[in-house]
Amino acid sequence: MSNQDFKQAPHKLLVIPGPIEFADPVLLANATPGTSHVSPAFIPVFGDCLRMLKKVLYAEKEGNQSVLISGSGTMGWDAAAANLLEQGDEAVVLNTGYFGDSFAECLGVYGAKVTQVKCPVGGVPTDEQIIESLKSQPKMITITHVDTSTGVLSPAAHISSLVKKHSPSTLIVLDAVCAVASEEIRFDDWGLDMVISATQKGLGTPPGLSVCVISRRAVETLAARKTPVPSYYISWNKWLPVMKAYEEGRPMYFATPPVQLVYALHASLKSITTQSPSLEERFAQHKAVSKQVKDKLTDLGFGFVPTSRDHAANGMTAAKYPKGIAAADILPKLAEKDIVVAAGLHKAIASEYFRIGHMGVTVTDKERGDVDKVLKGIEEVLKAKKQD
Ligand SMILES: Cc1ncc(COP(=O)(O)O)c(C=O)c1O
Structure with a gap:
């Protein structure tokens, strides 16, 4: 079947903050017939995905490595802990919601000494709090770029600059599960060491792949470990040679990759990196749609979980x-109108808010009319309630 057919x-319009709506060519690519993971056809597809991912993150410095493994975003937390930390290492978690709590819990499972820097719901930690947390020169600091439970966008560039100034040896790990391809991430310029993501949000691909990019410094940290990596499946010692091989056009086996999903990711990454809009336009489009959604909701009487528009995500609205x-x-x-949004997730305020995802084709393919449909739907259900 051709792409056009x-x-x-x-189906109901899916506008939760991930999984999101998928483009037809991406789903068609997911229907690739049985293909060997070591076949000459598949090798460049996997290699291209690893390369295109670096492009999306402006991570093209020599020594950076993309890592694609069957799993979900959560697995990136395990990978960060298992590969970069050793028993008793200090890690600081900048907490802007539910996903900070979970990341901290995960690091603790691997024996890290975790300090969480917290702030009121909807806020971001202050510079003073961050600088104080860096006094002990922790091995790692984690930032949730967009916490999907609060819709808070952390100022990752600014935080990274604080880390570089106050504790330059600290590895910077960005949880960008709800940010990659909807928020600008400048991996090299910001000096990041690991970006963690997944396929089902801004990358517009069905769930099932843990998506990471790591720096040369992260690779060196792995090599300098004094103790073995406390994991089998997510050990980068197993996976890095595999990723390098595919990028060099050679097959290598450690565990079977999800071949069809990689084809789907390839279709989506190709459209993100080569078709209009450009990456810069893409991020500008997400900003414009975010403003449109937030302006309209303000007019309708809604408030927001982020305490300021300055730190509100562009790919979702809480x-x-x-x-x-x-x-x-x-x-x-809204569900009766075939529009699926998400309920509140942050325990402290769950019943007070809901979440809309505006990422991927919902934003970039205006002809779909997704954003107008959601906003019109919300206006209509509010009006109907007032007339009750
Ligand atoms: C910020 C953030 N981190 C991590 C995760 C976990 O990702 P996954 O559900 O793919 O395991 C999510 C999921 O929504 C998320 O939003």
């Missing part, structure tokens, strides 16, 4: 219900 089945409106007035009513 394939159309996915009619909107607080207007006075007198509850989740039951909005979410099931």
